[in-house]
């Protein structure tokens with residue numbers, strides 16, 4: 001099932017249009033890079049595609065149906081700052097198993113150590129925490145991953161480990177990925193095509 005964004009436009013209240021007329025189809029297994037200058041609306045677009053924000057105009061469909069409002073979301077969004085995506089009052093085991101229980105193979109792929117499961121989020125580094133957030137998002141019903149600057153704040157080794165894990169799962173499951181990044185090299189290396197955000201909005 002594919003994602004279709006048709007005629008998407010968005011403006012924050014009392015602000016001018018951030019973008020209008022965005023059309024994009026993302027096929028299963030496809031890896032699309034979205035680049036563009038800071039502030040052009042990439043994160044806002046990602047939030048719309050993942051169902052966190054309603055577009056001001058236009059429509060997003062998944063498998064030709066509007067995005068579902070409840071239940072497990074097949075389009076999962078990963079943000080740059082994992083500390084904003086976890087409950088500080090939950091230990092990591094509870095956070096990880098919130099929607100599904102990843103098996104040991106997946107934890108090993110992401111280099112998640114057993115003893116981290118009994119820690120609080122503030123007892124982990126940003127890279128360790130992001131591994132949990134990405135693993136948590138890769139439930140068996142995830143069809144697309146929207147990676148909004150997913151590894152931007154991380155060192156190159158952690159970045160490589162996380163992307164290696166994500167890409168191997170995506171290949172196995174024919175999962176699509178949207179990669180938002182300012183790192184041209186990363187986008188060129190892993191994406192099948194790249195879209196300049198400012199080019200497809202009018």
Ligand SMILES: Nc1ncnc2c1ncn2[C@@H]1O[C@H](COP(=O)(O)OP(=O)(O)OP(=O)(O)O)[C@@H](O)[C@H]1O
Pocket residue numbers: 012013015018036037038039040041042043044045
């Ligand atoms: N809740 C909000 N209310 C009003 N304006 C907002 C809100 N959130 C974001 N904006 C503005 O919308 C614009 C687009 O923000 P967005 O985060 O989508 O851009 P971006 O392309 O992802 O930027 P970056 O590359 O810096 O992450 C920015 O000018 C931002 O200040």
